[in-house]
Amino acid sequence: MVRPTMEDVALRAGVSRALVSLVMRGSPKVSEMRRTAVLKAAEELGYSPHAMARSLASRTSTVLGVMVSDLHNAFFAEVVDGIDEVARDQGFDIIINTGGRSPARERRALESLLSFRPAGLILLSPVVPATAIGKAAEQLPIVLVARSSRVSTVDTVNDDGETGARLAVDHLVSLGHTRIAHLDGGEGTQAGPRRRGYVAAMEAHGLVPQVVSSEYTDAAGARAIRGLIADDALPTAILSCNDFNAVGAISALEDAGLRVPQDVSVVGYDNTSLAALRHVSLTTIDQPRAEFGRLAADALLQRVREERTEPVRHLLNPSLVVRSTTAPPATSRRSSGSLFLSTAGGDSAGSGGRTADFKAKSPERRSRDQ
Amino acid sequence: MVRPTMEDVALRAGVSRALVSLVMRGSPKVSEMRRTAVLKAAEELGYSPHAMARSLASRTSTVLGVMVSDLHNAFFAEVVDGIDEVARDQGFDIIINTGGRSPARERRALESLLSFRPAGLILLSPVVPATAIGKAAEQLPIVLVARSSRVSTVDTVNDDGETGARLAVDHLVSLGHTRIAHLDGGEGTQAGPRRRGYVAAMEAHGLVPQVVSSEYTDAAGARAIRGLIADDALPTAILSCNDFNAVGAISALEDAGLRVPQDVSVVGYDNTSLAALRHVSLTTIDQPRAEFGRLAADALLQRVREERTEPVRHLLNPSLVVRSTTAPPATSRRSSGSLFLSTAGGDSAGSGGRTADFKAKSPERRSRDQ
DNA sequence: TCTATTGGTTGGAGCGCTCTAATGCTGTAG
DNA sequence: CTACAGCATTAGAGCGCTCCAACCAATAGA
Numbered sequence: 001m002v003r004p005t006m007e008d009v010a011l012r013a014g015v016s017r018a019l020v021s022l023v024m025r026g027s028p029k030v031s032e033m034r035r036t037a038v039l040k041a042a043e044e045l046g047y048s049p050h051a052m053a054r055s056l057a058s059r060t061s062t063v064l065g066v067m068v069s070d071l072h073n074a075f076f077a078e079v080v081d082g083i084d085e086v087a088r089d090q091g092f093d094i095i096i097n098t099g100g101r102s103p104a105r106e107r108r109a110l111e112s113l114l115s116f117r118p119a120g121l122i123l124l125s126p127v128v129p130a131t132a133i134g135k136a137a138e139q140l141p142i143v144l145v146a147r148s149s150r151v152s153t154v155d156t157v158n159d160d161g162e163t164g165a166r167l168a169v170d171h172l173v174s175l176g177h178t179r180i181a182h183l184d185g186g187e188g189t190q191a192g193p194r195r196r197g198y199v200a201a202m203e204a205h206g207l208v209p210q211v212v213s214s215e216y217t218d219a220a221g222a223r224a225i226r227g228l229i230a231d232d233a234l235p236t237a238i239l240s241c242n243d244f245n246a247v248g249a250i251s252a253l254e255d256a257g258l259r260v261p262q263d264v265s266v267v268g269y270d271n272t273s274l275a276a277l278r279h280v281s282l283t284t285i286d287q288p289r290a291e292f293g294r295l296a297a298d299a300l301l302q303r304v305r306e307e308r309t310e311p312v313r314h315l316l317n318p319s320l321v322v323r324s325t326t327a328p329p330a331t332s333r334r335s336s337g338s339l340f341l342s343t344a345g346g347d348s349a350g351s352g353g354r355t356a357d358f359k360a361k362s363p364e365r366r367s368r369d370q
Numbered sequence: 371m372v373r374p375t376m377e378d379v380a381l382r383a384g385v386s387r388a389l390v391s392l393v394m395r396g397s398p399k400v401s402e403m404r405r406t407a408v409l410k411a412a413e414e415l416g417y418s419p420h421a422m423a424r425s426l427a428s429r430t431s432t433v434l435g436v437m438v439s440d441l442h443n444a445f446f447a448e449v450v451d452g453i454d455e456v457a458r459d460q461g462f463d464i465i466i467n468t469g470g471r472s473p474a475r476e477r478r479a480l481e482s483l484l485s486f487r488p489a490g491l492i493l494l495s496p497v498v499p500a501t502a503i504g505k506a507a508e509q510l511p512i513v514l515v516a517r518s519s520r521v522s523t524v525d526t527v528n529d530d531g532e533t534g535a536r537l538a539v540d541h542l543v544s545l546g547h548t549r550i551a552h553l554d555g556g557e558g559t560q561a562g563p564r565r566r567g568y569v570a571a572m573e574a575h576g577l578v579p580q581v582v583s584s585e586y587t588d589a590a591g592a593r594a595i596r597g598l599i600a601d602d603a604l605p606t607a608i609l610s611c612n613d614f615n616a617v618g619a620i621s622a623l624e625d626a627g628l629r630v631p632q633d634v635s636v637v638g639y640d641n642t643s644l645a646a647l648r649h650v651s652l653t654t655i656d657q658p659r660a661e662f663g664r665l666a667a668d669a670l671l672q673r674v675r676e677e678r679t680e681p682v683r684h685l686l687n688p689s690l691v692v693r694s695t696t697a698p699p700a701t702s703r704r705s706s707g708s709l710f711l712s713t714a715g716g717d718s719a720g721s722g723g724r725t726a727d728f729k730a731k732s733p734e735r736r737s738r739d740q
Numbered sequence: 741t742c743t744a745t746t747g748g749t750t751g752g753a754g755c756g757c758t759c760t761a762a763t764g765c766t767g768t769a770g
Numbered sequence: 771c772t773a774c775a776g777c778a779t780t781a782g783a784g785c786g787c788t789c790c791a792a793c794c795a796a797t798a799g800a
Contacts, residue, residue: 003487003509005756016780021758031778051485052422053756056785071447072643080441080468084475093482096466098450112463115421116486117373135416139373218647251648273442277588278621279650375786386750391788401748423786426755430788 004045013041024049055117064094064300065113069106069125071098074273075289076124079145082293083122090301092119103127110136120300123147125189141303143296147189148313155299157292157314161193162200164285164318168239168267169201171283171320176328177237177265178207183214183224183249185241191216194269198239210235214245221248222255229256236264236329243268243275243284250282250325261327271321281324288316374415383411394419421463425487434464434670435483439476439495441468444643445659446494449515452663453492460671462489473497480506490670493517495559511673513666517559518683525669527662527684531563532570534655534688538609538637539571541653541690546698547607547635548577553584553594553619555611561586564639568609580605584615591618592625599626606634606699613638613645613654620652620695631697641691651694658686 006024010017015034022030023038030038041047055061064087068076080096087094097113099106106128113121114136125146126133134151136142143155165182172180182198185191195211202209210233214224221240225248228234240246246268250260260266268275268284275282295314302308376394380387385404392400393408400408411417425431434457438446450466457464467483469476476498483491484506495516496503504521506512513525535552542550552568555561565581572579580603584594591610595618598604610616616638620630628634638645641656665684672678 007756017757018759018780018782019778022779025758029778034778048481048485050426050487050756052487053426053785054758056420056422056426056787057756057758059758059785071441071450072444074442074444077441081470084468084470088478093485094467095482095486096468097464098454098466100451100454108458111418112421112465115418115463116465117420117422138416222648247647247649254649274644274647277617277644278592279617279624377786387787388750388752388789389748392749395788399748404748420786423755424788426757427786427788429755 003050004047005050006047008045009038009041009047012045013038061117061119062092063116063118064092064297065116065118065121066094066096067106067109067113067121067123067126068096068098069123069127070101075270075287078289079124079293079296082290082295083297084293085290086294086297086301092301099127101127103129107132114139119304122296122300127189141300143300143303145292145296152311155296155303155312155314157296157299158190158193158316159287159292159318160315161190161318162197164269164287165194165197165239166201166204167318167320168269168285169198169205171322172237172239172265172267172326173205173207175237175265175326177235178329179210179235180207180237180239181210181212181228181235183221183238183240183245184211185245186213186215188216188241191241194241214241216242216245218244218248218251221245221250222252223248225249225252225256234258234264237326238264238266240266240268243270243272243282246282246284246325247274247280250280261325263330265326265329267326275321275323283323283326284321285318286321287318291316373420374417375420376417378415379408379411379417382415383408422486431487431489432462433486433488434462434667435486435488435491436464436466437476437479437483437491437493437496438466438468439493439497440471445640448659449494449663449666452660452665453667454663455660456664456667456671462671469497471497473499477502484509489674492666492670497559511670513670513673515662515666522681525666525673525682525684527666527669528560528563528686529657529662529688530685531560531688532567534639534657535564535567535609536571536574537688537690538639538655539568539575541692541696542607542609542635542637543575543577545607545635545696547605548699549580549605550577550607550609551580551582551598551605553591553608553610553615554581555615556583556585558586558611561611564611584611586612586615588614588618588621591615592622593618595619595622595626604634607696608634608636610636610638613640613642613652616652616654616695617644617650620650631695633700635696635699637696645691645693653693653696654691655688656691657688661686 006017006020010020013020015038019030019034020038023035066080066083068080070076084094095113095116095118097109099109106126110128110132118140120141121136122143122145123133126144130149133142133149133154137151137153143157145157148156148158169180180202182195184195199209199211212224212228214220221244238249240249246266250266253260253264258264266282268282271284271286274280275284299312376387376390380390383390385408389400389404390408393405436450436453438450440446454464465483465486465488467479469479476496480498480502488510490511491506492513492515493503496514500519503512503519503524507521507523513527515527518526518528539550550572552565554565569579569581582594582598584590591614608619610619616636620636623630623634630636638652638654641654644650645652645654669682
């Protein structure tokens, strides 16, 4: 259980510790004779350098810290793949830590990562307050993924959530939908841009937006749908804040005897592996996740090497992936009294105020800026 | 970009470096006055201890390394949750690294983790050769999760795959199924026990096992089903090697116009969050994943504290989770010519040899040991 | 009064390494 | 024969911390 040190190797090879150090770092100014002798001794002893001692002595690090907000979400796994690819290419190692979506735990994870004095940090969709990030940014370069920031020493990599939401709305509108609700991501990172994009796109089409409060989980998606049904406020199409939420929404719709996409169309967001499962086959918005990782690592390493001081703000273009959960609306259904809604219970009369939201605006457009 | 050291804190608080060290480590033999003074100075400077220097000086580490073979699989995320819980409780931090299912990359991840000289290592379903693990085990305590080992210095935590597979078979048999195929996990870790358990359970029931070569992915599950259909060899029930595989199998069945569970029952394995999605609602075998993590961390910390030298081999009991993908077989269907199989193509006569496998054995049991 | 004892505090060595400056040791020019 | 490169090698300081032994009151016991 005790590892040999440089001293041991030096002794065995009959040279100084400094010479062993030079060999280990591949210095060119070592004679071939000594080099092979040292390498041989190291091999025999099973020596491998102590990264921490090295880093301490050299005051540099070849480690990049990665904070993953939620290990359960495959989204991040693909970003990490991209990071790992670039880091490895450039001789850096990564260490990962997770915050489990809890600010307290995330803070601790951050502390822990920081205590290793990595060369830089990549935070994937962090939930800690901006001030905590700003503070850490004083100590080392930081790149944020899937979260924006205005701190000038912090680089960011995001998808253009507004564009993504617009793509989804455009798709649904082109299918003939006019009543499209958005199940909102609430406090979640990137929920804002998606919501704004949805609202803007609806208004651009002269439609009335309907934002329904929800969260980034399948339970929340199901809950939101049950709420809409109870309020007799179900539209013909749903844009969920992410894929999980969409899958929950689909389940709730099916539980209520509605078919997707015949009765209601559903669009997710993220194009997780979940969406691609043939059994799910969810129409969704794809983000170039591995590219996120690569760009983040590149940006970070530029800072590490002090090649750049200007902040970088990557905003990547999302794209629409059409699968099997969207179709033209069954236009006649609503006017003839929807098969389900009318049977949902007679006590929903009081919610008429919300129902009014769904009436498509007439051609007089209401677009704000475009 | 330059972090304060203990020296800086000591200077500011008007005490010695050693005293700061004591405060940082929470020593009880520090007067309240000095303690608050030091804490205040540290706070003002934004000081936090340098983990590497600490570890170097103390020749101990409060870090546990965790190697996750596949970040894309939520199974591991839940194990990590369990590890993290115990580790945190006992004052240890964890750093994670991933091997991406590739032996080469995993080896590098292992090297990287080792270079931090952590107190111990937990490997989640590693794919590196046993010799590599044995070598690492000479340097620090190692616990394997979801992979067995015979090395006496290595602890292991596994589920009892044989029991799990038996639970699934028993469930299907109790529903009335006699023709049950197993989509095999091939080289994957833990595929062996599951296969053995399946075969033993089938034989215990006097049934003929049918092992179909497959893999731990949904594409492989779909492929296997298409193969069975093409061979006119589709049974009334499927036991998949894991949930992903099962979901792929279900998709392929549905694509072929078969209903689950009315026409074919499907059982998964792992009870991932995927299986729990209402839209999927997969009958499956649950493994206590967080418990895996907790036990692994406990075992590791015992070794770290040198409380134990005997190897520990945890074998946890899986349990059956019945959801919506299993039901009694439509017994009459086969004899009257199955609605799908008979129309699949008249050219399948040649595969009769395999079809024979499905005939249920008569009551004369064939059980080996029980 | 003197010696133990105790609780709080400190200097200094050292963890395994890197890095700078200094040391030999050629070989070539002055 | 001295001077001076030029190269390979090494001693030694130091990275930020822990840990041990020593130290220094202040109190207690003889």
